[in-house]
Amino acid sequence: GAVVSQHPSRVICKSGTSVKIECRSLDFQATTMFWYRQFPKQSLMLMATSNEGSKATYEQGVEKDKFLINHASLTLSTLTVTSAHPEDSSFYICSAKVPYSYEQYFGPGTRLTVT
């Protein structure tokens, strides 16, 4: 199957700082990528849909000014957690959709810890 990478895999930042997470589709072009958040022993919660060249679509309850999403190319989407607080600590997962297909491939996830 196709490969999706995420960087970094783990990040620790201080409260009030911003952190950027990258999601890359390595061997296909993804016009649509998705960002999820997952708490321990829970399911994936969709945060937003990232569309190349246009604004992201955020799910209800997700603060768009706090979780900035940029999808500037067909292989890269970034999630920036601005002014991070300890409650933002979580596991963040991206997925990339193969164009004209139902197939999505998931990145390995990023564990964010805000101290």
Next chain:
Amino acid sequence: AQTVTQSQPEMSVQEAETVTLSCTYDTSESNYYLFWYKQPPSRQMILVIRQEAYKQQNATENRFSVNFQKAAKSFSLKISDSQLGDTAMYFCAFIPLRGSARQLTFGSGTQLTVLP
């Protein structure tokens, strides 16, 4: 809106035995796909098996098979000859074919432990 329900938060099975994980869903769509994903301790999401709703034949992938009952909106996963490496969280998921976003709706997950 679609909902996916997994009523078994945790299950365990002896190595080499067979186990069935349950999933029900609710939708007004007639055309959709259903999936089972596995999330091992590494937390990488891995596609286990998929089922197209328009296909009556149940999907099979090696030791993994599904029992798809469209009228009952049920989609269970059977794992035969369970192996220690099958220990993981299993998520049932749904995608409608209508619409361009192709957003997955996940169930709450079932933690499966394979016992030696």
